[in-house]
Amino acid sequence: MHEKVFISDAELKKYSESSTLADGTRALVKHQREHWDLAGEGYSSLDDVQIREFEFDEFHVKIQFNPQRIISSSAKVDKKSISERACFLCYKNLPEQQRGIPYFRDYLILVNPFPIFTEHLTIPKIDHIPQIIESNFGGMLRLSEDIGKHLVVFYNGPNCGASAPDHMHFQAGTKGFMPIDSEYDNIKISKGEILFSDNEVIIRGVQDYLRYFFSIESNDADKIKEAFSKLYSMLKIIDKNEEPMMNILSYYENKNWKILIFPRQKHRPTHYFMSDENNILISPASVDLGGVCITPQEKDFNKITKDQLVDILRQVSISKELYEYYKRKISEFYIEE
Secondary structure, three states, X not given: OOHHHEOOHHHHHOOOOOOOHHHHHHHHHHHHHHHOHHHHHHHHHHHHOEEEEEEEOOEEEEEEEOHXXXXXXOOOOOHHHHHOOOOOOOHHHOOOOOOEEEEOOOEEEEEOOOOOOOOEEEEEEOOOOOOOOOOOHHHHHHHHHHHOOOEEEEEEOOOXXXXXXXXXXXXXXXXXXXXXXXHHHHHHHHOEEEEEEOOOOEEEEEOOOOOOEEEEEEXXXXXXXXXXXXXXXXXXXXXXXXXXXXXXXXXXXXXXXXXXXXXXXXXXXXXXXXXXXOOOOOOOOHHHHOOEEEEOOHHHHHHOOHHHHHHHHHHHEOOHHHHHHHHHHHHHHHHOO
């Protein structure tokens, strides 16, 4: 690997005296804003981002007008398009000014130059391997533990939001930005139900939140992995893609992990493909399911209605019937033990 991609400890210390990786990521953002023109422009553009909010029962959803995200929202992710472009997450293809922090010689922590958050990281695997969570979930937990002081780590599946489905990567963004960051503790009580619980792990299902999701909470990484493996197997019963469609948010606080899994039934809503005035360029991924829907076009930001937003999120989420089926399967998995 080209060592010039790595930022030196001495350079990071100019922006933070702390030696922790969590604070190092903040220093990396500051460095790249100053030394990488594209990143500097991207973060400056956040000053002009516009926000609208829709209120619902006990929660809210934000609409963000962010024109820099047009690259991600409109990304062509079919096999032909991917085969015809160089992988922008491979270290050998990174821009000259881009620097990163190596993570166990396994991942490379990079600054996302087209940010949604005030601190937005992309964390690709060093090796060019496909986007798949099953064999990399442990890495997500470890990342959450090491950088979770300021950031939430998230994963977009290859068929539901990843703009580079050919290269395994996570992303991370500033905690407290997505509504779900602060709403979850209330939502899990008022709209959630415990599907399995013992002294080591709790699995919940949440409905009536415009999108259905499951959560796993534990202070034991092995228990989290075991529960996720069961959920993954459950999703594969119905979803026959190379990987069950899902988006994942991972939090680490007070020595506990909190994993939110959003099963999907569709990559993009029908609005995305319409060619008339009904077209709305929203391609939901983890951040959208976390409560911040990104519109890279101003026309969509101005015209989208509450009813359209509800329809978009319901289209890409699983149905009520499928949610109930998965609930039963989770219970069966634990009863069979």
